[in-house]
Amino acid sequence: MSEEKTILCKTCGSELLGDYCHSCGEKRLKPEDKSARKWLADLFSNIWMLDGKLFNTAKAMMLAPGRFARDYIEGIRKPYVKPLNLFLMANLVYFLTSGFDTFKTELDVQIKGMPYSTLIDGVIENKYGSSEDKTQVYLDFEQRYNTKTGEVSKLIIIVLAPLLGILFYALFRKKGLYLSDGFNLALQFWTYFTVVVLLILPQIFRLLRSLFGPDVLNTGFSSEFWLTPLILILSGLYTYFQFSWLEKRKIALLARVAVVIVAFLPLVFIYRFILFWMTYWML
Numbered sequence: 001m002s003e004e005k006t007i008l009c010k011t012c013g014s015e016l017l018g019d020y021c022h023s024c025g026e027k028r029l030k031p032e033d034k035s036a037r038k039w040l041a042d043l044f045s046n047i048w049m050l051d052g053k054l055f056n057t058a059k060a061m062m063l064a065p066g067r068f069a070r071d072y073i074e075g076i077r078k079p080y081v082k083p084l085n086l087f088l089m090a091n092l093v094y095f096l097t098s099g100f101d102t103f104k105t106e107l108d109v110q111i112k113g114m115p116y117s118t119l120i121d122g123v124i125e126n127k128y129g130s131s132e133d134k135t136q137v138y139l140d141f142e143q144r145y146n147t148k149t150g151e152v153s154k155l156i157i158i159v160l161a162p163l164l165g166i167l168f169y170a171l172f173r174k175k176g177l178y179l180s181d182g183f184n185l186a187l188q189f190w191t192y193f194t195v196v197v198l199l200i201l202p203q204i205f206r207l208l209r210s211l212f213g214p215d216v217l218n219t220g221f222s223s224e225f226w227l228t229p230l231i232l233i234l235s236g237l238y239t240y241f242q243f244s245w246l247e248k249r250k251i252a253l254l255a256r257v258a259v260v261i262v263a264f265l266p267l268v269f270i271y272r273f274i275l276f277w278m279t280y281w282m283l
Contacts, residue, residue: 054089057081061192065242069188073181083187087161090194095154097199103160104153105272107145116273123280141283149279157194159274161186163267164260171256175246185242192238197231236261 007028008014009021019028032038057080060068072080081089105114111121129135162183169182177185239257247253 053079053081054086057086061086061188062195065188065192065238066245069185069242070245072184072188073177083184083191087158087187087191087194090191090199091154091157094157094194094198103157103268103271103275104150105275106149107142110272110276114272115269120276144283145279148283149275152279152282153275156271156275156278157190160267160271161190163270164189167260167263167267171259172243172246177246189235189238189242193235197234201230232261232264235264 007016009016009024009026009028011026012021012024014021014023016028020026021028027033057068060071060080068080071077072083107124111117111124114120124138124141128141129138163186165179165183165186167182168185169177169179172182173179236257239260240253243253243256247256
């Protein structure tokens with residue numbers, strides 16, 4: 001009786017004992033796996049699986065943020081889309097559509113309205129002239145900068161995730177939170193923020209204006225007079241429910257949420273500083 005031929009995994013070289021490698025999980029391909037029928041079946045299966053996971057994740061993220069956070073941290077991950085993938089999908093939609101340019105910061109604001117404005121003003125003046133003189137060279141640069149920074153602000157919004165993740169870790173590490181958990185929770189938060197604040201709110205305001213006229217809010221479309229308090233309220237409420245399972249003492253939880261809200265401003269300053277240099281180098 002002849003011995004059976006040893007079959008090795010194409011990916012890692014381990015001996016295959018069945019259809020799947022016990023070391024890396026790679027599947028052993030057979031001729032029928034390459035048929036058009038099998039390809040179509042896999043395609044629809046993957047789409048169905050993604051749709052199911054996406055629905056479960058979106059529902060949990062919006063309606064039960066604490067459960068979603070707890071499940072993912074405790075290792076219940078199969079029913080959900082990974083926070084990073086979810087964040088990237090939300091930002092792809094944000095990049096391709098029009099919404100609030102909350103994180104876009106035009107050159108005039110960078111030069112005059114930020115804690116680091118003196119440094120930025122000196123860099124620009126040395127190369128393009130003073131913002132006060134408004135020479136043609138400066139005006140041309142300002143126009144190119146303002147156009148480019150809108151694109152870059154959407155591309156590098158992911159910078160906010162590790163910044164907030166570090167803050168979450170610092171606030172809740174004594175509760176057993178790991179730094180990687182902080183990053184995942186930050187990705188969950190920014191996905192919510194992108195969907196609700198940057199995508200849904202603008203459509204609500206547009207609907208209000210179409211129904212009641214352009215002056216219904218009595219301010220400009222992106223006025224921080226009413227937009228900033230609304231964003232802080234929505235962010236604070238979401239953070240509260242996101243961590244309600246981890247910190248049972250309401251007073252302590254409210255205190256930590258207050259720290260997160262207060263930290264929003266310096267986080268945005270850091271983001272805008274990075275945004276300036278990224279835009280400046282890309283011009």
